[in-house]
Amino acid sequence: MADRRYTINAFTVELEPNPAGATGSSPTVGSEESVQALLEFFEEFDVRATFFAADAVVRDSPHLIRRIAAAGHELAVLAPRFHNPLDQLLHFREGIATARSRLEDVSAQEIVGFRSVPPSSGWRSPAMIETVVQEGFIYSSSTVPKQSLAPLLFSSSAKAHRLQTPSGVLWELPLTSWRPFGVGIPSIPTAGGPMLSLLPVWMLARGVEGMNRHGEPAILYVHSWALENPAADYGSLAFRDRLLVYGPHEETLEKLETIFRIYRFGSILEAFASRLTTESNRPPQPRRTSIVRLDEHTSDDAPAPAPSPRHPAGDTTGT
Numbered sequence: 001m002a003d004r005r006y007t008i009n010a011f012t013v014e015l016e017p018n019p020a021g022a023t024g025s026s027p028t029v030g031s032e033e034s035v036q037a038l039l040e041f042f043e044e045f046d047v048r049a050t051f052f053a054a055d056a057v058v059r060d061s062p063h064l065i066r067r068i069a070a071a072g073h074e075l076a077v078l079a080p081r082f083h084n085p086l087d088q089l090l091h092f093r094e095g096i097a098t099a100r101s102r103l104e105d106v107s108a109q110e111i112v113g114f115r116s117v118p119p120s121s122g123w124r125s126p127a128m129i130e131t132v133v134q135e136g137f138i139y140s141s142s143t144v145p146k147q148s149l150a151p152l153l154f155s156s157s158a159k160a161h162r163l164q165t166p167s168g169v170l171w172e173l174p175l176t177s178w179r180p181f182g183v184g185i186p187s188i189p190t191a192g193g194p195m196l197s198l199l200p201v202w203m204l205a206r207g208v209e210g211m212n213r214h215g216e217p218a219i220l221y222v223h224s225w226a227l228e229n230p231a232a233d234y235g236s237l238a239f240r241d242r243l244l245v246y247g248p249h250e251e252t253l254e255k256l257e258t259i260f261r262i263y264r265f266g267s268i269l270e271a272f273a274s275r276l277t278t279e280s281n282r283p284p285q286p287r288r289t290s291i292v293r294l295d296e297h298t299s300d301d302a303p304a305p306a307p308s309p310r311h312p313a314g315d316t317t318g319t
Contacts, residue, residue: 008264009208009218010173010271011047012141013038014078014117014193015068016054018225031057032064034227039071041253045260050267052078052115052141055099057224062106069107074267076113077103077137093131100135112138112276113268130165138276139171141219141268145187159216160272171276173268176218178207192220201255208263217271220259226252 017031042049051068053075058065069075080095082088100111114137124142132140145158158177163170175191189195190207204220211218259265269276 006264007212007215007217008266008271009212009220010050010268011265012050012052012115012219012221012268013224014115014221015051015057015224016078017056031224032061035064035068035224037227037253038222038224039068041256042073043071045265047260047265048072048074048267048270049265050074050076050113050269052076052113053103054078055080055095055102058099058102058106065103065106069109074113074269075103075107075109075111076115076268077111079114079116081117092128093135096132097135112136114140114142116140116142126165129163129170130167133165133167133170137170139173139268139272141173141175143172143174144189144191145174145177160275171272173219173272176207176211176220178203178210192222196222196226196252196255201258204255204259205262208259212263218263219268219271220265222252222256
């Protein structure tokens with residue numbers, strides 16, 4: 001096996017209920033077992049990942065968030081899923097502000113990262129991008145490289161880049177893809193997620209290698225429910241849903257183990273520390289929506305963990 005590279009790449013987890021229905025009475029029962037398996041796996045390889053947590057999980061399972069924070073991982077906001085553009089337009093600010101406030105209360109970390117779902121390769125509303133800046137976020141990891149005929153290996157949307165708004169700068173950190181022929185299309189999404197179970201491990205490694213060769217950290221991700229056993233109605237699901245939601249999930253950790261033995265991985269704050277801490281034009285007084293703090297359902301029934309040595313509250317260096 002090859003030695004690890006010196007570049008620190010970013011590994012992320014999307015912490016949300018299983019869209020196909022988790023085993024058990026609670027939407028996060030199965031996810032807790034899956035997350036625990038991931039935490040043990042990360043500890044084995046000394047990886048401190050970034051967990052993008054959906055507000056539903058933070059609200060219903062605060063003890064799971066505390067466990068992740070106590071293990072030294074970075075936490076960030078996974079944006080709410082909106083059923084239509086009008087709901088997104090009307091409730092976007094409220095949704096991300098509520099999610100961030102609740103996550104900060106539970107984790108005792110300053111939350112500076114954001115991810116919208118699903119990742120987009122197209123146009124996004126400038127007003128929504130500015131809202132993310134106004135709510136105090138420093139970076140977003142919500143895009144995938146565009147399928148373009150640009151005669152370069154990396155288009156402007158494949159590398160980390162700054163989005164300028166009247167309220168300040170937001171760093172956009174795209175998920176990793178691989179262009180087999182070095183130029184133009186096709187661009188194969190090798191960041192993980194559903195593709196983690198569908199693609200061979202050598203192809204995932206080529207995606208990481210292509211980014212590192214150009215001095216850029218790769219960003220991979222996995223769903224929190226990727227290690228769950230199929231739900232009781234697995235056989236009734238459409239073939240596409242079975243393939244994308246579950247896939248050959250027994251191979252997930254085997255593929256990640258191979259990748260982790262070749263390349264170095266950490267959190268987004270570790271991988272992009274120099275840019276996020278020295279080049280971010282963060283508003284001196286970000287607009288923070290005033291919302292109600294934790295309700296009785298999520299009140300602290302146990303003391304919050306001490307801030308992680310790698311990610312102390314208020315420290316975004318990630319070192």
